[in-house]
Amino acid sequence: MTSFGDLLGPQPTLLPGDDEAESALLNHEAPETVAAAHPTASIAWAYLAEAALESGATITAYAYARTGYHRGLDQLRRNGWKGFGPVPYSHEPNRGFLRCVAVLAKAARDINEHDEYARCLDLLEDCDPKAAEALGLADRARASRARGRTRLKSGSARLKLSLLPIIQCALAAGVAWFVATDIVGHESPFFAPIAAVVSLGVSLGARLRRSAELVVGVTVGIGVGDLLISLIGSGPWQIALVVVLAMSAAVFLDGGPIIAMQAGSSAVLVATLIPPGNMGGPNRMVDALVGGLVGIAIVALIPTHPVWRARKDAASVLATAASVLQKVADGLVANDPKPIEEALRKARATQSGIDALRTDLKGGREIARISPMYWNHRNRLATLAATADPIDNAVRNIRVLARRSLTLVRDDEILDPRVVDEVEKLAHAVEVLRQMILADPGQKPDAAEAARVLRSVAAGAKPELISNAGLSATVVLAQLRSIIVDLLQVAGLKRISALATLPPTVEHPHVPPEL
Known part of the structure; x- marks a missing residue:
């Protein structure tokens, strides 16, 4: 028998077990008595730990499991285990140790000892990939592996992004x-x-x-x-x-x-x-x-592309903005604060992306200035650089919109459904804008298409949507209109032209509306 398909890995460790302790437990003798009589038997400590955890005595369970874990380690080492390698769950005498590790993981999770929890999951995975599922930790183990894959993926992405500078x-x-x-x-x-x-x-x-x-x-x-x-x-x-x-x-x-x-x-x-x-x-x-x-x-x-990184930064921020707006719309439709709370958390985490955009724009300008290969990208870079401030302003206004939407839901304030439709349409428009940022010259959607979609949203942001509405609904519409103006500037319009796309809120507005 080899190491779970690894022909070059260590052989599985098979513990001899403790027949007297196991027999006593099967005959329903009190686990405390068995543990006292057979203190080296991990299985007795596993019984105690599982019973304590089930009764809600998490710290007691942690202590019992820790004791059984160390007793099991002693036995494993005496039987040739080197600190790694398979300890099959299918071999009955191994289960006392593995059950103690599982309870230790659960107890560590319950007291928020995240490092110990992750270490125990990794140990179970190394001993026998099937053990976690058999011991009720399958979902958690999969989540841990998923987090590991996510960290690996994000690390690989960072390395890929920084490979040329390195x-x-x-x-x-x-x-x-x-x-x-x-x-x-x-x-x-x-x-x-x-x-x-x-x-x-x-x-x-x-x-x-x-x-x-x-x-x-x-x-x-x-x-x-x-x-x-x-x-x-x-x-x-x-x-x-x-x-x-x-x-x-x-x-x-x-x-x-x-x-x-x-x-x-x-x-x-x-x-x-x-x-x-x-x-x-x-x-x-x-x-x-x-x-x-x-x-x-x-x-x-050997330059990096002066536009590529900044363009990805801008697209990433806009993707987050679209997601935030969609979650806000979902929360408003369901009158549920949870999606809006999640949206607000995402919106507040965007500042690092905006800072990265400004840094990469500065680096791109340097490259376009000193590298003859990219002198012809200066105009394109200038166009992208002009979007940094409007994107920043739009995200700030989206945060305010999310906060006020959360207040609106918590206060159970009446909201015209057409306002929610406007928020959802704006989320779609931001996605079009993101695609525009990523599009190469000559590709669709271009700035004209993005502006057209935003204009259609602007046309619906009418003051009658908040007739007889409360303060929060009024603020939501006001922020919506401000966001539209910011995003139209990302699409290439001047601020005064962007303001002119909005329906007037007063009889004689400072900027006359488009006809």
């Missing part, structure tokens, strides 16, 4: 070392590849700025350090003084984090390792310059 950093480090040693002639230019990696990083935003800050920071740190150490000597208080002055000068010149950090570390280097007047300081400055320039050259020659 390759850029690796190439820049190697090229920077080559340039500094073989061309410049430095013997050990360790800081050149460091500077290349620091200036690039995995994030696409502000790479040019990082390179400039790094070079200036090193220059300031070495200049201040070399000057002062030659005058006052080296020692604890001298190092502290040099770091204060170097970092203060760097912050005075520029408020970026890298310039201050490099100024301080370079000043420490001069004060501790490089004698004043030695060429080590200037060489480090040259290495910093080499690393920064090589990093910029790598970005220019």
